[in-house]
Amino acid sequence: MAGMHNRNRQGQDFDKYSIHTDAQDMLSIAKGENIETAWDRLADQEPQCGYCALGLSCRNCAMGPCRIDPFDETGPKRGVCGADADIVVSRNLARSIADRGSSVAYFLAHAGQIASMPPTSTSSGRQP
Secondary structure, rough: OOOOOOOOOOOOOOOOOOOHHHHHHHHHHHHHOOOOOOOHHHHOOOOOOHHHHHHOOEOOEEEOEEEEOOOOOOOOOOOOOOOOOOHHHHHHHHHHHHHHHHHHHHHHHHHHHHHHHOOOOOOOOOOO
């Protein structure tokens, strides 16, 4: 089946969004019923910033955003603070990991509280 594409009735190709045929079918249904999906919203954001896609846009201070140009010899190679491309990408990655890690930690703490609660009885007086 290599090279086969899942296409809906209008001929739209959904295998570029997911390898799962059930997800492709749902995208086809959503398209047919004019339901907006994340892929539609992503397309509305095009063209996306090339600096951001490469991780070379820094918004860590009030002096920015700084954009490091990795291709043009005459473009900026350092931000206002002196950070080069490697530092900017590293900072962005570290902030992203810390942000997601704190969300997971909050969820786990809440789940731990729920798990430590005593079970409640049902209306019949028996434990579930």
